[in-house]
Amino acid sequence: MTINDKTLENLSKLSKIKIDDNLRDKLKKDLNLTMNMIDKINKIDCDQIEELSHPIKDNFNLREDVVSEDINRESLQKTSNKTEDGFYLVPKVIE
Amino acid sequence: MNLETLTLQEQIDGLREKKFSSVELVENYISVIEDKEDLNIFVSNDFEKALEKAKKSDGSKKSQQDVPLNGIPMVHKDIFCTKGIKTSCGSKMLDNFYPPYSATVVEKLEQAGSICLGKANMDEFAMGSSNETSFYGAVKNPLNIKKTPGGSSGGSAAAVAANFSSFSTGTDTGGSIRQPASFCGIAGIKPTYGRVSRYGMIAFASSLDQGGILAKNIKDAAIALQCISGYDSKDATSIKVEVPNFSEDCESSEFEHVVGLVTDLINSFGDEDLSKNYGEAIERLEKLKIKTREIELPNLELSLPVYYVIAPAECSANLSRYDGIRFGYRAENVENLEDLYFKSRGEGFGNETKKRILIGTYCLSSGFYDAYYKKAQKIRNLISSDFVNAFKDVTSVMLPTTSGEAFDLGSITDPVEMYKQDIFTIPANLGGLPATSVPFGEKNNMPLGIQFIGNILEESSLLNISNKFQLGEK
Numbered sequence: 001m002t003i004n005d006k007t008l009e010n011l012s013k014l015s016k017i018k019i020d021d022n023l024r025d026k027l028k029k030d031l032n033l034t035m036n037m038i039d040k041i042n043k044i045d046c047d048q049i050e051e052l053s054h055p056i057k058d059n060f061n062l063r064e065d066v067v068s069e070d071i072n073r074e075s076l077q078k079t080s081n082k083t084e085d086g087f088y089l090v091p092k093v094i095e
Numbered sequence: 096m097n098l099e100t101l102t103l104q105e106q107i108d109g110l111r112e113k114k115f116s117s118v119e120l121v122e123n124y125i126s127v128i129e130d131k132e133d134l135n136i137f138v139s140n141d142f143e144k145a146l147e148k149a150k151k152s153d154g155s156k157k158s159q160q161d162v163p164l165n166g167i168p169m170v171h172k173d174i175f176c177t178k179g180i181k182t183s184c185g186s187k188m189l190d191n192f193y194p195p196y197s198a199t200v201v202e203k204l205e206q207a208g209s210i211c212l213g214k215a216n217m218d219e220f221a222m223g224s225s226n227e228t229s230f231y232g233a234v235k236n237p238l239n240i241k242k243t244p245g246g247s248s249g250g251s252a253a254a255v256a257a258n259f260s261s262f263s264t265g266t267d268t269g270g271s272i273r274q275p276a277s278f279c280g281i282a283g284i285k286p287t288y289g290r291v292s293r294y295g296m297i298a299f300a301s302s303l304d305q306g307g308i309l310a311k312n313i314k315d316a317a318i319a320l321q322c323i324s325g326y327d328s329k330d331a332t333s334i335k336v337e338v339p340n341f342s343e344d345c346e347s348s349e350f351e352h353v354v355g356l357v358t359d360l361i362n363s364f365g366d367e368d369l370s371k372n373y374g375e376a377i378e379r380l381e382k383l384k385i386k387t388r389e390i391e392l393p394n395l396e397l398s399l400p401v402y403y404v405i406a407p408a409e410c411s412a413n414l415s416r417y418d419g420i421r422f423g424y425r426a427e428n429v430e431n432l433e434d435l436y437f438k439s440r441g442e443g444f445g446n447e448t449k450k451r452i453l454i455g456t457y458c459l460s461s462g463f464y465d466a467y468y469k470k471a472q473k474i475r476n477l478i479s480s481d482f483v484n485a486f487k488d489v490t491s492v493m494l495p496t497t498s499g500e501a502f503d504l505g506s507i508t509d510p511v512e513m514y515k516q517d518i519f520t521i522p523a524n525l526g527g528l529p530a531t532s533v534p535f536g537e538k539n540n541m542p543l544g545i546q547f548i549g550n551i552l553e554e555s556s557l558l559n560i561s562n563k564f565q566l567g568e569k
Contacts, residue, residue, distance in 0.1 A: 055527025
């Protein structure tokens with residue numbers, strides 16, 4: 001089994017997702033089924049092949065680095081229900 | 096006249112000839128939508144504003160050229176940000192999200208004069224092939240309510256099939272426009288990666304995601320695609336080329352076609368019905384006197400494992416933005432900042448999304464990066480090269496859209512069986528290629544679809560062959 005309890009715990013930490021105890025077994029089973037399917041790629045010899053990370057070659061259309069519109073802090077912060085004086089509120093980090 | 100059953104082209108003509116008004120169109124749709132609420136297609140609606148806009152459209156003096164979709168009602172997949180209107184992406188995480196800006200696709204369709212009636216339900220963060228991963232529950236297929244409409248753009252497909260609008264927007268990362276179009280008996284197009292701006296389209300897997308159109312037929316899809324295509328400085332991956340006239344090209348007699356076939360590959364699946372439908376599609380091409388040629392796609396079956404490394408890897412990075420602080424779901428009763436992250440993400444994401452983030456995290460983690468992510472990108476190149484080679488001899492490739500008809504809701508519990516839904520649609524995403532699904536054939540009284548894949552930026556030719564195929568013999 002590729003993904004055991006220890007791996008799942010590590011993945012939970014890395015991805016910062018709390019995993020409920022009642023979900024663990026099902027999740028482990030599904031992840032292992034998926035990884036078994038994915039493992040087919042290990043049988044393919046493609047050492048000499050280049051990686052393809054972007055489907056369209058040579059398409060770099062970076063815009064001029066100029067301000068085109070102002071960011072309205074107030075309207076952006078409306079998406080959070082915990083803000084104060086233009087700052088986002090989080091639980092205390094420094095004691 | 097049943098206004099809601101008209102095609103987009105018929106609605107455009109009818110409005111221009113003043114056979115009916117935009118207000119009448121909108122009122123008709125609202126009544127249909129309210130009648131069919133049980134299908135669970137809409138996550139939110141905007142009827143009041145839609146009626147207001149319809150009144151304005153009816154009084155508008157703007158030319159057809161300036162506002163080609165003036166007064167035409169439509170539906171957006173709830174993945175496109177709509178300023179001030181809830182945009183949930185099918186997730187509890189964004190159930191409270193009212194974006195401060197609109198997606199470029201949304202703005203373009205507004206500028207074209209169309210009127211958004213509401214936002215369509217979808218699989219959570221576009222991760223799913225049956226609409227069952229939505230926080231709001233599954234959409235029911237309007238053709239048979241026990242069946243799935245497909246996913247992830249299931250709500251958008253069902254909206255067109257149920258006559259909630261003549262066209263809708265969708266997104267396609269591994270087949271999310273084409274598979275639901277096939278399951279609901281309508282047409283769909285995923286254009287070339289970069290043809291349509293991804294700005295304001297909530298990200299799943301950025302190198303695969305592409306916005307597109309679902310419509311009653313290919314001609315309508317071409318008209319709407321025209322309106323959402325084009326370079327956008329807000330999306331660095333959008334392509335800086337002129338947009339051809341898709342609706343004219345769609346019906347042009349200028350295009351020469353050679354359709355690539357993979358008969359042996361389809362027969363190798365050992366599914367009689369699949370082979371039969373593919374064979375009948377070839378017969379239709381022959382009757383239409385369209386040239387065909389057998390081609391090889393030797394790595395097609397590797398698309399599935401490659402996709403399930405690359406898409407989750409990109410999703411695990413994209414979805415790291417949901418931290419419970421700046422927007423989206425925020426957990427209560429937390430002990431510290433770390434706890435806020437863990438609980439917000441644990442409670443805000445559904446199970447399928449969690450699964451994919453965890454797979455992506457695994458494939459990108461130290462010690463596995465080369466074996467999975469790097470390797471998958473190499474095989475992605477192999478698959479993409481198969482198409483590059485094929486397009487030396489053919490102008491498009493014909494494949495089934497799916498291996499079967501819409502399945503019963505709740506009937507697939509094995510994740511890998513569900514992922515196999517996309518075996519024929521994923522390759523186009525890996526190669527960034529444009530692809531359509533055209534309704535063709537049926538099984539167990541449900542529609543099937545045939546898929547055409549075109550070369551990069553060759554949507555005109557792709558729409559042309561798809562339209563010819565859909566219309567059949569004259």
